[in-house]
Amino acid sequence: xxxxxxxxxxxxxxxxxxxxxxxxxxxxxxxxxxxxxxxxxxxxxxxxxxxxxxxxxxxxxxxxxxxxxxxxxxxxxxxxxxxxxxxxxxxxxxxxxxxxxxxxxxxxxxxxxxxxxxxxxxxxxxxxxxxxxxxxxxxxxxxxxxxxxxxxxxxxxxxxxxxxxxxxxxxxxxxxxxxxxxxxxxxxxxxxxxxxxxxxxxxxxxxxxxxxxxxxxxxxxxxxxxxxxxxxxxxxxxxxxxxxxxxxxxxxxxxxxxxxxxxxxxxxxxxxxxxxxxxxxxxxxxxxxxxxxxxxxxxxxxxxxxxxxxxxxxxxxxxxxxxxxxxxxxxxxxxxxx
Numbered sequence: 001x002x003x004x005x006x007x008x009x010x011x012x013x014x015x016x017x018x019x020x021x022x023x024x025x026x027x028x029x030x031x032x033x034x035x036x037x038x039x040x041x042x043x044x045x046x047x048x049x050x051x052x053x054x055x056x057x058x059x060x061x062x063x064x065x066x067x068x069x070x071x072x073x074x075x076x077x078x079x080x081x082x083x084x085x086x087x088x089x090x091x092x093x094x095x096x097x098x099x100x101x102x103x104x105x106x107x108x109x110x111x112x113x114x115x116x117x118x119x120x121x122x123x124x125x126x127x128x129x130x131x132x133x134x135x136x137x138x139x140x141x142x143x144x145x146x147x148x149x150x151x152x153x154x155x156x157x158x159x160x161x162x163x164x165x166x167x168x169x170x171x172x173x174x175x176x177x178x179x180x181x182x183x184x185x186x187x188x189x190x191x192x193x194x195x196x197x198x199x200x201x202x203x204x205x206x207x208x209x210x211x212x213x214x215x216x217x218x219x220x221x222x223x224x225x226x227x228x229x230x231x232x233x234x235x236x237x238x239x240x241x242x243x244x245x246x247x248x249x250x251x252x253x254x255x256x257x258x259x260x261x262x263x264x265x266x267x268x269x270x271x272x273x274x275x276x277x278x279x280x281x282x283x284x285x286x287x288x289x290x291x292x293x294x295x296x297x298x299x300x301x302x303x304x305x306x307x308x309x310x311x312x313x314x315x316x317x318x319x320x321x322x323x324x325x326x327x328x329x330x331x332x333x334x335x336x337x338x
Contacts, residue, residue, distance in 0.1 A: 090306035
């Protein structure tokens with residue numbers, strides 16, 4: 001914890017010096033930065049739930065970032081960006097920016113969209129289509145909910161033999177506290193899907209809890225509404241499964257069914273794919289292209305220029321609160337080259 005605090009303090013000092021030098025972002029002239037957001041959370045919402053640090057920005061911080069981008073960049077829709085590349089009209093004197101959100105969280109509609117509309121800023125949201133208009137939760141959110149209750153319970157000693165068996169299978173739980181929930185979730189990403197499902201079931205049984213019937217993601221009615229005001233929608237697969245763990249048949253279905261759903265809904269969709277968890281390989285990019293997508297975004301850090309090396313492995317810059325909570329930190333994050 002102390003090491004992380006020291007690292008954060010050093011980053012803030014460097015960012016302040018960089019920003020005070022009064023030449024932020026000069027190397028981005030003639031480039032496009034594609035930003036990755038997930039959740040935009042109010043202070044009240046943040047105090048009520050555990051949300052992984054890399055998954056959100058605070059709503060007030062998000063608005064300041066949009067003001068900064070509006071001042072320093074030409075903000076494009078994803079369609080406009082593709083047109084610049086296709087028509088070779090990329091202007092080397094400008095700094096371009098495209099804003100994207102992964103997963104389709106409800107707070108994209110309640111907290112981010114009003115800011116985007118206020119400043120007339122386009123954005124793209126990548127949807128896991130089988131989750132939309134349902135009460136389904138992603139497994140990390142189920143784990144977070146259960147582990148929060150696990151850590152806060154005053155009756156752990158009463159859970160008996162079943163709890164001890166669970167701890168023996170997942171030894172990182174034995175020393176778990178709230179500060180370690182994020183690393184526990186990251187550890188679970190290395191487990192097979194069936195093991196994660198088993199962990200969730202066992203913890204639910206032990207704690208006597210079920211995952212709440214609470215909608216966390218945007219629905220189709222809300223999507224249609226904001227489709228009319230500068231927000232477009234791309235694919236984040238159907239079920240948000242890590243594609244590199246699936247068979248060729250399963251991958252093909254995830255890609256095609258998601259695109260067909262977006263096409264049928266009569267919304268402002270774009271044929272751009274976003275790899276769940278950023279996981280893909282060369283074979284998957286070939287399948288994405290064959291499914292009918294024009295481009296795909298990755299989690300590789302960086303920016304693009306007037307001639308991307310690979311339209312199906314576009315680099316992005318992830319934005320989250322713990323590393324971009326101030327404008328100097330935000331500008332410094334954008335300034336990094338890798």
